[in-house]
Amino acid sequence: MFKHILVAVDFSPAWPLLQERLKTLTAWGTQRLTLVHVLSSRYPATPEETHRPHYQAKLAELAGDLAAPGLTVEFEVRSGEPGAVLTEAASELGADLLLMGCRGHNRFHEFFLGSTALDAARLTAQPLWLEPVADELIGADSQLLMLATDGSDAVSGAEAMGEKLAQHFQRRLAVTATCATEGCDREIADAQQQLDGLAERIEGLETRVLDGDPRRAIVEEAKREHADLIVIGKRGRNRIQEFLLGSTAEAIARDAHCPVLVVPHEAT
Numbered sequence: 001m002f003k004h005i006l007v008a009v010d011f012s013p014a015w016p017l018l019q020e021r022l023k024t025l026t027a028w029g030t031q032r033l034t035l036v037h038v039l040s041s042r043y044p045a046t047p048e049e050t051h052r053p054h055y056q057a058k059l060a061e062l063a064g065d066l067a068a069p070g071l072t073v074e075f076e077v078r079s080g081e082p083g084a085v086l087t088e089a090a091s092e093l094g095a096d097l098l099l100m101g102c103r104g105h106n107r108f109h110e111f112f113l114g115s116t117a118l119d120a121a122r123l124t125a126q127p128l129w130l131e132p133v134a135d136e137l138i139g140a141d142s143q144l145l146m147l148a149t150d151g152s153d154a155v156s157g158a159e160a161m162g163e164k165l166a167q168h169f170q171r172r173l174a175v176t177a178t179c180a181t182e183g184c185d186r187e188i189a190d191a192q193q194q195l196d197g198l199a200e201r202i203e204g205l206e207t208r209v210l211d212g213d214p215r216r217a218i219v220e221e222a223k224r225e226h227a228d229l230i231v232i233g234k235r236g237r238n239r240i241q242e243f244l245l246g247s248t249a250e251a252i253a254r255d256a257h258c259p260v261l262v263v264p265h266e267a268t
Contacts, residue, residue, distance in 0.1 A: 001164055002127075004032040008086050008093035008120075009059060009075075010251075011037070014052040014101025014133045019066070021131050021259070026071060028168060033066060035059050036089050038082040052077050066165045078129045083119025091186065102130040102253070121253050121260045123260045127161060128262040130253055145169035146171065146217045146227040148252065149176055151194040155233030158263040159198060166202045169228070174198050175221055177214030215251035223257050231261045 002025055004240040007018060059075035066073050078085050090098040102117035117130050147162035149155045166172045178184070188209055195207035212218040219235070222230050232249045234241050253260045 002030050002097040004095045004139045005030055005097045005099055006034045006036060006090045008095060008100035009035050009037045009062065011058065014102065015129055017133065018099060022066065031070065032072045034093055034095065035062055036086060037079060038079050040077040040082050041080050051222060053179060082116045086122060087120050087123040095126055095127055097127050099129045101133050118250060118253065125264055130260045132259065136260055143169065143240045144171040144173060144225055145175040145229050146222050147231045149174060154164055154265050156234035157265050158231050159265045172202055172204055173208060173225065175208045175210055177210040177212060177217040180209045180211035213247045216253055218256045227258050229257050229259050229261060230256050233262060234262055234264055
């Protein structure tokens with residue numbers, strides 16, 4: 001599934017969690033890892049190009065830690081705006097997945113990781129796995145997969161990805177958020193029909209129509225169900241759309257307590 005994973009490395013508290021997550025992902029059949037560190041141009045006090053050998057040496061150490069039979073581990077240092085550089089690298093190198101941490105342990109780091117993650121989510125043409133920086137790894141045992149869908153073309157890639165991932169989770173839940181209160185019979189019926197179609201494709205899929213703003217309802221449902229991964233879709237990529245992740249997808253990526261997999265429309 002994810003034969004080649006590009007891993008964003010910033011030598012932050014996110015790295016131990018990403019390293020643990022890679023144990024799960026590589027067990028799904030990964031054959032190649034590329035570790036990428038970006039010398040950011042975002043802030044004045046950023047590492048200079050003369051520091052490149054230092055970071056290359058640090059990446060070499062991490063690559064050595066990840067070495068395993070049947071797994072090729074490569075690394076490189078790039079320069080520029082982190083979100084844009086990482087998504088460009090993923091496309092250029094033909095990665096099947098971009099893995100990165102999001103949010104940090106202090107206000108400055110939270111801003112950096114958060115803005116980089118959202119930039120990447122807006123720009124990516126590859127599936128993007130956002131691993132929250134927390135005190136412990138959430139969802140390492142892959143219990144519950146939550147697929148958030150609205151039935152639009154923009155989530156077709158996410159639905160296809162959910163179908164592929166289903167075998168790795170003990171429970172699979174697809175949710176749609178709409179008006180689900182009294183007087184919304186048509187909305188509920190349409191949402192359930194779409195979910196029933198998914199259930200025909202994904203064995204053992206549970207379905208649920210949530211009531212309310214999807215930006216809030218989906219995050220709250222994921223927390224209530226202790227979801228281990230939320231899969232969401234994003235708009236396609238063209239000059240108009242590439243910076244439009246969508247308010248629902250952006251809110252979920254920002255606020256979810258668990259990892260979020262952002263899947264572009266064209267990614268299958």
